[in-house]
Amino acid sequence: MLRLAALALAFLLLTGASRADDVWLPVREVSLELQSGSPLDFSALLPNPPINEQSRIVINAAGRLARADAPANPQRFLCASLGWSPASGGFPDHDGADRYARQLKMHGYNIARFHFVDAALMFGRTADFDFDPETMDRFRYLMAALKRNGIYWMMDGLSSTRGAYGGYDDRWNLAGEMKLEVQIDEKTFQHWLKFQQLVLATVNPYTGIAPIRDPALVAIIPFNENSIEFDSVLHQREGQPQYSRLLQPVFNTWLQKRYGTTAELSKAWGGVAAGERLEDATIGLPASRYEKTPRMRDLQAFFIDVETRSAERMTAALRALGFRGVVAPYNNWPGVQTSLSRSGQQAVAMNTYQDWIGGYEPGRSLEQKSSLADAAAYMRMLAGARWLGRPFMVTEYDHLFWSHYRYEAGIVMPAYAALQNWDLLCRHGHGPIVLAYGEDFAHKRQMLPYAIALDPVARAGETLAALLYRRGDVLGSPASIPFRMRGVEDLTQNMYEREPDALTALALLAAIGLQKDAPSAPASALTVASPRDPAAAATILSALRDSKLLDPENGTDAGKGIFESVTNEISLDRNRLRMTVKTGRTEAIAFADLTDTVTLANLTVGNAVGRGLFAVSALDDQPVGSSRRLLVIYATDAQNTAMRFSDREERVIADYGRLPVRIKAGSVDFSLPGKGRWTISPVGLDGRVQPAVARGSGAVATRLSNAGPKGPTTYFLIERQ
Template sequence: MRYCLLLLSCFVSLGLMSDRLSAQPVVRQADGENWLAYDQSDVLVQPGSALDFSHLIPTGIAGQYGRAIINTQGMLVFSEQPDKAIRVMSCALPMFEFEPQDDAQVIAFAEEIQRAGYMAVRPHWLDLYLMIDAPADFVFNPKRIALFDLFTFELKKRGIYLILDVVSASTMYKSIDHPFNNPHRKTMNKLQMYYDSEYQQHWKQGARILLNHINPHTKVALKDEPQVLYIAARNEPGIGFQMNLALNNKEKNKVYIKGISNHFAQWLKERYRTVGELKIAWADAGEGISDFSDVSINSKQLPLLMDNDYQRYIVDTEQKTYAWMNTYLKNLGIRCPVIDYNNGMSVQCGVTRSVLPMIDMHAYHDHPKGWGVKALLHNNSLVGSSAAMAYRLSGTRQLGAPFGVSEWGNPYFNPYRHEAGLVMGAYGALQNWQMIMQHALPVELSSIQPPRFFRVARDPSLKAAERMATLLFAPNVVKPAKGVVGIKLDENIVGKLGWGRTLPSEITKLALVSQLGIQLPDTDRAKVSTDLILEPQRGATVITLPGAEVANDTEQNTAATGQAIALLRQRGVLGHTNKTDVSKGIYQSDTEELTIDAKRKFLSVNTPTCQGATLAEPGVVASLDHVTMTNEGVAVACLLASLDGQSIAQSQRMLLLVASNSSATDATFSEDGKQVLSFGKLPALIEAAKVKLVFKQAPKGNIQVWALRANGSRSVRCETSQQSHGPLSVTIDQAKLGENITPYFEILTDSAD
């Protein structure tokens, strides 16, 4: 079977937006009686409350089962439990906003992370945090390293692991007085590392001082610490990504562009030996080149033959760079997996990552164009895109290797961001990924600032979505897909697609149905049995924005997808009751637990212990196994989760999450709502939703429904309705809650109280 595939990338293209929106009239998004203030005065989760997810973390200290290794099935496991794959819900913590300032606050912060159900923490920008007001280059600030030591010790006691970046920041372990307003802020040392030995030595020295540091509480150096799950050598370091950022301002970044261009020219000289041979290989693209030094990467769009060599150069250079970094870390004593190149959707990136022991990726839906006031969004629905963020991530997975997502996001102020937790928790589990992490800051000790980009804890919509993801991604909630679809890639196929292009949604959408991943020849991967192997025929351009890679996805060969679905039916992967209908944009997982209908912005999750849906319009109904949910108001995502391990039909204690849009007091936006003009102030505001739940089998005993405060304690009791011998119904009308408005509701029987 052959597929005509327009390769698109991974998200909606923000590059097509215009800054003209700033001239539009200012409106207040959160006007009206349906927007109510949400009390976040106490966000510290009370132990034992319905928002205490600490039971999701295995008891005991981190490292009790040995180091993280990769077993013969290609799964991340602990060395003393080699047959038990790890499933890790993780906390993205930007360390330049590390809140604790003393020992007591550090302990409280670790407790909050535990109660949020996180089994790992990524202390992102750790290299930046430790060097603020440091006494000298490559010497940590003593107060900050002391707080970090206590923090990791407190996490370890609670069974919480670390995912470490050796280098996140451009400061490269230089002493600074401000995290961003410093002379190193705009340097591009991740590019310089490819061609400048000075910066390679800087990286090595930084790695050495970080990983040799001995924690006084544990008496163990980080390099010997089994609490470290895996290490990223750098954050988002790919040549293609970094060069595209550099090319956004050629004059300012000319030294880096010249450095990579010269390095590429030397690579070409070794490959072709003479300029004449190069010009023959490049045809028209070689015109005007009389010496290898004439070669310059001066555009994001290069002639095809030149670009293919550029992408081969990138693969060769990136793989060699990873090899020496990995060797250096192993010689230091590192025994956990070491990864790199954690973003990039192109097939070139996939080839580079074929030498990595595991794959760690980043992806966003509707990533903002800009970081502060005047930033732009499209405000489109993730579910309305058929969960593109999730299925395109699946196209970067490599079968036979562990896969995790250390950054995902559907950032503030997208009005549909409440959908994202259902999407990533459910589809991450369906794909049997081993780790997911929403970016960023999902836990805070106090709420003192209004919602803004990448600050999950301050945003009622995203905090509720994060809790949905946590509940769904937990082991044994959503079944992994039964079927496995492989995507064949080799040098010939990649050459046809274009090295700098990415896989098309015609293929990657199959991740909504079965497990999906690419297969490359001659890689050190575990063997994985597949039900279907597909070979893509063409691809499309990847677009780079600051912080993310995006693309338009305007051409889709639905006939090709339909043919693949038909084959999965013929081979018994999809049962006769499976509702997948490509022509209607409906995809149901082969487990039949997840169903998505993009045209209706509808996603349902239907498992024994968790049932929920996105309900984008009034009147939309989700009829699930044990409950029917009906939207009687604004767009909303709902999840009903058992808290006692029983099925929803038998559970005596459940948590209901009702997530809608949210904003901040006096936050202002352009007339069409796509540009933020001011972030406003506290309190945060919730757009009140109204949802009716009807239990198909009434829980035993008298039912209580409680609205919960931000800390999980009960505030007011909600009404229930049940006619004689009829079904139990619960209507959540957030507007009627007034000052007690909340996304969280506890449902329990008298016997569970």
């Protein structure tokens, strides 16, 4: 240990840094392919059984995803997001696909999401549906390679606003209104349907079956992120109407069916504008999406009707093609309106981001905001959109690079996803892993937002997610708190009406979700009634205590920003920007400051330099206290070489810089009780175990630096005799 400290000190002197948290250590690994048996190889710890008809994924009686041959055992799916484009290298060749699929299995993934496949197939093509044959071949082969490794699939029916139309070079941009048109225009719907027929309903020669009938295909998102309000926000331009002109005739037809005459409409709205006549279909859309008027309330009801009927039609079309899996439309945008649109679906999928960034150009900015400062609001937003008794899938989430706080994502989302009993968790990116640094593609020459594969901090978080979420180290909540919804009666004149923050804070304690209100529904002290009353949160908290679901020692105090789960495994302190997880097989802490010392169950940690995530997980399926082989995850921050910002707070990017990636130097004291001899060895980002840097007997106790002798790392291996 003294030798390691001397190396760190020498580095400080050489760089002339005045503080340890100013030091950035270049990553030395190039190849990132794990070797079999590495501490980062989870293929034995988290085995992927063969995929066949018996293991087809179904919705069980409790509304959870499960294997057909074991419906009583819900499955948690850790998802690999495959959102490739030519800028990120596209689909690999056959050898690359075999290696990639094998690596995904080793990293603990058991499902992959295909995103923007339509754009990849149509890149550079001039004629409609003239798919690039090499890309199609690589796509189909990768599907087969994943299936051979026990990795299921989920798929966007379409992702790009250009669909499979030829002649466009902006397929990954927001141009075009296809996401709206597919819901209101017959020709566009038929275009969508033809893509499903040609891509999903056509036999894959490498599997011998059409993907839409393959047991490997778990779920289809008919069209990614096509909520009408969200799409209209993305298309809003200064000086232009806030809602597409395509909506007005359809809206007028809907109003005619509802009100019949201008007089009746005027009575309901308290008047209409001069020149507006329902009989002439000249009733206008709201001038501002932020107005709070009866017109806006009816626009929301209209959106619900259009989205409900569109979802039903797309689902029926997929069923007619032979799909037996899960269909989950409208996978984004929280709020009363969209929740009601999703109320009739068999499953719900949602996307969310902390510190969202819309592009890569210099001048883009983020807030440098901790997700713990608002008590994980981005996670709670998802929880409030779920419908209880149905599968719930997070198709996209991230706490984006270059946020200093993104280490939080590796504990916040997987821990709470497990507590909420969610079925699928997918951190969004061009791909969750790369086989090596240095690939010569625009999105792989340096770390970027959504390039989680290149980011050691994001990768460390995904490693922890495999244990907390997929392995099941964090227990699901034994209690669910229903948020009752009546129907369109719950709409207000505010398009952006959402579940109150005080009520979604209950998701930090137990599972929450929406439930249809009914006169026959039994009353419960743990039910959130409609209309919402934020003050009901305190009443429900008391009911949790009275029912003994909350342990008498539970430290929840909303006034002080402290929330502890009913399982006593998760604790969040929003004022200290700190979160802890303590389970039998994993103990972890995320911290903005840890100059004090904290003891979880077995782990004691403190006196840290800088922010970070620290976790200890048993690799031999034993409790942490008696495990002989433990993985230590220690993630601080990472940046590119020569990365520059336009401001001192590092909110505005000026230059992303270049490889190699640099990890921020950090150190922390930690200890674990125990007996016998022990060693601590750095584990490279490629999974290779390096020579021990500390050893002793009895309790494991040391100061750990991430500045290993062979370069910085986020992993260490504890071995005890």
